[in-house]
Amino acid sequence: MISDAIRSKQKAVIPYITAGLPDLGATGRIIRALSDAGAAAVEIGLPFSDPMADGPVLQKASHLALQAGFTMEGLMKNLEDWVSSADIPLIIMSYINPIMRPGMKETLTGFKEKGIQGVIIPDLPADARGLFNLCRDIGIDLIRLVAPTTTTARQKEVISGCSGFVYAVSVKGVTGARTALPEEVSRQVRAIKAMTDLPVCVGFGVSTAEQVDDMLAFADGVIVGSHLMDAVMDESDPIKAAYDCFRKLVEV
Amino acid sequence: MKGYYGEFGGQYVPETLIPALDELERAVSCAFGDDIFWEEFSSFMRDYVGRPTPLTCAKRLSAHYGIDVWLKREDLNHTGSHKINNAIGQILLARRMKKERIIAETGAGQHGVATATVCALFGMPCAVYMGTEDIRRQHINVERMRLLGAEVVPVKSGTATLKDATSEAIRDWVTNVDSTYYLLGSAVGPHPYPYMVKMFQKIIGEEARSQVLDKTGKLPDAVIACVGGGSNAIGIFSAFIDDHVELIGVEAYGRGNGKNGASINFGIPGVLHGARSHLLQDENGQVLDTHSIAAGLDYPGVGPEHSYLSTIKRSGYRLVDDSQALAAFRLLNSLEGIAPALESSHAIGYLEQYAKEHGGTTVIVNLSGRGDKDIHTVLEEGL
Numbered sequence: 234m235i236s237d238a239i240r241s242k243q244k245a246v247i248p249y250i251t252a253g254l255p256d257l258g259a260t261g262r263i264i265r266a267l268s269d270a271g272a273a274a275v276e277i278g279l280p281f282s283d284p285m286a287d288g289p290v291l292q293k294a295s296h297l298a299l300q301a302g303f304t305m306e307g308l309m310k311n312l313e314d315w316v317s318s319a320d321i322p323l324i325i326m327s328y329i330n331p332i333m334r335p336g337m338k339e340t341l342t343g344f345k346e347k348g349i350q351g352v353i354i355p356d357l358p359a360d361a362r363g364l365f366n367l368c369r370d371i372g373i374d375l376i377r378l379v380a381p382t383t384t385t386a387r388q389k390e391v392i393s394g395c396s397g398f399v400y401a402v403s404v405k406g407v408t409g410a411r412t413a414l415p416e417e418v419s420r421q422v423r424a425i426k427a428m429t430d431l432p433v434c435v436g437f438g439v440s441t442a443e444q445v446d447d448m449l450a451f452a453d454g455v456i457v458g459s460h461l462m463d464a465v466m467d468e469s470d471p472i473k474a475a476y477d478c479f480r481k482l483v484e485v
Numbered sequence: 486m487k488g489y490y491g492e493f494g495g496q497y498v499p500e501t502l503i504p505a506l507d508e509l510e511r512a513v514s515c516a517f518g519d520d521i522f523w524e525e526f527s528s529f530m531r532d533y534v535g536r537p538t539p540l541t542c543a544k545r546l547s548a549h550y551g552i553d554v555w556l557k558r559e560d561l562n563h564t565g566s567h568k569i570n571n572a573i574g575q576i577l578l579a580r581r582m583k584k585e586r587i588i589a590e591t592g593a594g595q596h597g598v599a600t601a602t603v604c605a606l607f608g609m610p611c612a613v614y615m616g617t618e619d620i621r622r623q624h625i626n627v628e629r630m631r632l633l634g635a636e637v638v639p640v641k642s643g644t645a646t647l648k649d650a651t652s653e654a655i656r657d658w659v660t661n662v663d664s665t666y667y668l669l670g671s672a673v674g675p676h677p678y679p680y681m682v683k684m685f686q687k688i689i690g691e692e693a694r695s696q697v698l699d700k701t702g703k704l705p706d707a708v709i710a711c712v713g714g715g716s717n718a719i720g721i722f723s724a725f726i727d728d729h730v731e732l733i734g735v736e737a738y739g740r741g742n743g744k745n746g747a748s749i750n751f752g753i754p755g756v757l758h759g760a761r762s763h764l765l766q767d768e769n770g771q772v773l774d775t776h777s778i779a780a781g782l783d784y785p786g787v788g789p790e791h792s793y794l795s796t797i798k799r800s801g802y803r804l805v806d807d808s809q810a811l812a813a814f815r816l817l818n819s820l821e822g823i824a825p826a827l828e829s830s831h832a833i834g835y836l837e838q839y840a841k842e843h844g845g846t847t848v849i850v851n852l853s854g855r856g857d858k859d860i861h862t863v864l865e866e867g868l
Contacts, residue, residue, distance in 0.1 A: 260722055282643065282772040283757060285652045286499045286659070292642055304769050329497060330756045334770030356756065359496035359675075360486065380501035382662060387503060405501055406660035 235322045235338050235351050235374055235397040239432040244483050246445060247434060249326065249458030250475065251294035251466070252277050253303030255310045259471055261318065268319035270439035271483055273454055275319065276353065279308065279327035284354040286328075288409025289455040290459040292352050294466060305331060309343055316348030317434045324351040324376065324397070329358075338367060345373045351397040352376065365394035380424055382418060389428060398432040398454065399425050403439070409459045410439035419451045442482050457482060488676025490793035493851040496675040498655075498759045505662050510677045511846030512582045517684065522577065529573045530688060533606070536570075538689075540696035540849070545820040550840035553847040555705065555858035556823070557693045557721060559854060564599050566826065566854030567689060567717045568670060572599035575668045576607055584666035587611045590654040592619055592647030592713070593781035593828060594626025595854050596670030601635035603658045611635040614654045616645035619780045625858050647713075647784045651758050658826075663855050671714025672788035675759030679719075679788050688719025693849055694724040701847060707731040707839070710851035711831040712802065713746060713781045715788035722800060732800035734791060735835045737777030741806045744776035748787040749795045749802040757785065762792040778862065779827035805834040811866055814856060827862065828855035 248267050252260050264275050267329045280298035284291060316323055325344055332340045332354070344352065351374030356366065361377070368375040374397030379388055382405060392399060403418045404411060418435060425433045435448045436456030448455045461478050466475035488494050496506055516522040530536040538561050543554040559567040577652035579587060587604050589611070591597030597613040604611035613630055617639045620627050631639050643649035651674075658667040672682040690708075697705055708725050710718035722732045731830040736747035745751065745765075752763035757772060765773040765785035794800040805813075810827055813834035817823050825833055829852050839848065856863075 263844075281770075283648065283652050285655045285758070288656075297641075299771060305767075328756075330766065330769030330772075333755060333767070334766065355499055356497045356759070359498070359506070361496070378500040380499070380503075380506045382501050384504055391500070402501065405662055407656045 235324065235365050236297060238322050239434065242273040244445070244449060245434070246483055247274045247276055247454055247456045248272050248479055249276040249278055249456060251291065251298050251462055252279055252308055253298035253301055254294055254380040254466065255471065256301055257307055261311060261315050262321065262472045263465070263475045264315050265450035266472045267319045267479055268321050270476050271480040272321055272479060274322040274324055276324045276326050276456060276458070278458070279325060279331055281328040281331055283284055284328060286407055288459060290398050290463045291408050294462045297466070302318070305335065309347065312344070312347035312349060323348070325349050326353040329354050329356050337364065341368060341371050341373055341405055345371050350374060353400060361394055369396070376400050381405050381415070381421060383433060387427060391423065392429045392431070395431065398434050399429060400456070401433050401435045401452065403435050403437045406437070408437055410440035411465070414438055414444060418448070421454045436467040442484065445482050490790045491796060492754070493762050493789035493792040494676055494679060494760050495636055496759060497756045497761065498675050499659055501659050501662060505658070506675055506677070508582070511680050513677050516581060525577055526574055530570065534569050534573065535561065536688065537560060537692045538628045539695070540693055540700065541715055542700070543821050546817065549820060550836055551844050554836065555847070555849045556852045557689060557849055558852055559689060559717065560823070560825065560829070560852050564602050565857065566595040566599065566663065567686060568596040568599035569602065571670065571682050571685040571716060572596070572603045572668060575681070576603040579666035579668065580607065582666065584664065585666050586661065586665045588614070588639070588654050588657050589651040589664055589668045589670060590614045590647065591670065592650065592783060593779065593782060593826065594619065594623040594630070594858060595826070597627055597635070597637070598626050598629050598633070600668050600670070601630040601633035604635060605633045612638055614638050614640050614650040614657070616640045616647060616650050618645040619647065619650070620624060622862055623780055623858055624861065637776050638727050646775070647780065648772065655758065657825040670720045672716040672790060673714040673758060673760060673786060679760065679790055682716050683719045683723060683790065686716050687723040688722040689717065690722065690724025691853065693721055694794065696735070697849060703733070704728050704730050705849045706843065706846035707733055707848045708851070709733045709735060709832050709835055709839070709848055711735045711782060711828050711853060712787060712791060713737070713828060715791045719788060719790055723850045727801065732794070732837065734800055734802045735805050735831045736802050737779055737782035737831055738804040738806035739776040744774055746775045746777040746782040746784055747804055748785060749791060750804055752787070754792070760789050762787050778810060779831060781826070781828040782831060803833040803835055803838070809834040811863060814863055815858070823852070824856035825852055826856045827859045829853045830856070
């Protein structure tokens with residue numbers, strides 16, 4: 234269970250990595266390294282040609298992974314190995330179109346059968362009730378995002394159609410490291426926690442060990458994406474780079 | 486369901502934008518129900534844009550093809566295309582919403598120029614996102630936007646054309662959502678954009694319908710318009726949708742080598758830029774590279790209402806390639822003394838095929854823009 238995995242960690246940090254960069258074999262080894270380094274779960278980002286919620290780092294990662302020949306078929310062949318080599322839940326992040334192309338039900342069922350425990354879709358339809366029900370029937374968590382702009386009424390609607398954890402977006406904007414995170418995040422997270430028993434994890438913009446500690450003062454977990462991919466992307470040994478980068482985020 | 490045309494449309498956007506779309510929807514519904522808003526819109530259409538635009542009988546072109554061709558002269562609008570209708574409508578809305586800053590995407594630059602123009606008119610700061618490939622081939626419009634005081638932001642990512650400019654405009658909007666109004670240029674994007682843009686462009690069809698009745702005493706057999714995102718087409722189609730009139734959209738077939746902008750002909754339903762519609766994509770759900778000599782048609786998606794109209798077979802979507810569009814560009818220059826935009830040249834370019842199959846008929850072609858901006862491209866191709 235994703236929620237248990239988050240709660241069982243003293244410092245629950247969920248790293249994000251783009252699948253297929255530099256290739257799917259390396260992705261598997263990076264997942265293993267992150268699991269060994271103490272990650273609470275790993276978010277595997279599927280590359281997309283038009284990632285409208287991503288900043289420059291994850292745009293570049295997506296682009297490079299597609300150039301390197303990422304395909305959904307290749308991913309599906311590797312997922313089982315990745316799941317069995319890691320001791321922690323694996324979550325897939327994908328824009329909706331690549332999941333929709335073979336059919337939502339087929340793709341999500343495929344993920345579930347390979348052992349994937351949750352999905353994050355940044356461009357879900359505004360009314361995602363049908364998709365939430367589909368995920369519940371398949372037995373895979375649908376992790377939903379709550380933004381700084383989200384109204385209270387909408388927060389309730391999102392949370393009622395969410396499982397695994399609630400992803401609190403820290404900033405207005407796209408993914409990418411920020412030197413400072415807005416102070417409203419703590420208020421936002423506390424408001425969400427008052428509405429649900431699900432863990433609440435903060436993502437977007439987190440890039441330092443200090444920020445991780447600051448967020449964990451009120452949140453159940455933290456997601457780190459762009460900062461990690463920036464450290465990994467151009468390295469000759471991306472596995473070691475991922476391990477080292479992650480350890481720096483969680484070591485006191 | 487809200488914002489859907491059959492199975493097409495919807496709101497597939499980052500959660501941050503949901504409240505912004507809700508706010509926009511409320512503003513649209515309030516403005517559209519307010520006579521004062523439409524009176525203001527009409528007065529700008531008349532006194533600033535120069536509407537109504539004429540419906541010109543293209544006598545020599547008609548003789549050439551053996552059909553009666555009428556041209557709806559959107560090229561004669563201020564700024565040189567139909568894009569100004571929507572830009573005026575949306576900036577009036579943005580002012581009612583008390584937004585402080587305007588952003589837009591542009592392909593051919595016509596929407597960018599229209600947006601920069603209305604921002605100058607109302608004294609608002611403006612950033613226009615434009616692919617570097619389009620900046621190269623539509624240089625005159627880039628200079629115009631800068632003269633008008635807009636910041637033209639080059640977009641290098643992806644294919645460096647309209648789709649990437651649109652993604653980048655959305656990223657700006659997500660970041661500056663409180664202060665910024667996104668003035669989207671076509672009948673695409675999340676609800677309520679496709680609906681709102683149609684409501685501002687339907688003036689084309691309303692005028693054309695009453696003009697053709699005045700001049701010929703009957704409705705035309707067909708209405709023909711080019712389709713990139715599809716705003717000029719939906720604008721003119723909307724007035725004829727309940728009539729016994731064939732509606733024909735013309736998509737860009739590019740060089741005919743597989744890369745094109747013909748989403749309805751070759752696309753599969755998918756989600757791009759906030760809505761579900763026909764999308765040029767590969768078997769992995771990745772969006773394909775497109776090509777058209779007309780930058781405004783060089784887009785892998787299409788407005789959701791066009792997807793719907795094609796599915797219910799109310800309108801048909803035909804293909805015209807780069808060289809047919811160039812030939813049409815030359816033909817309209819030499820026979821009528823009118824230089825059409827390369828986008829509109831696609832609609833003109835379909836006449837040859839249409840006339841072969843439908844001799845003796847009467848058609849209206851929406852001449853959505855003027856071609857001054859394209860002289861450079863046409864010369865490169867060898868006039």
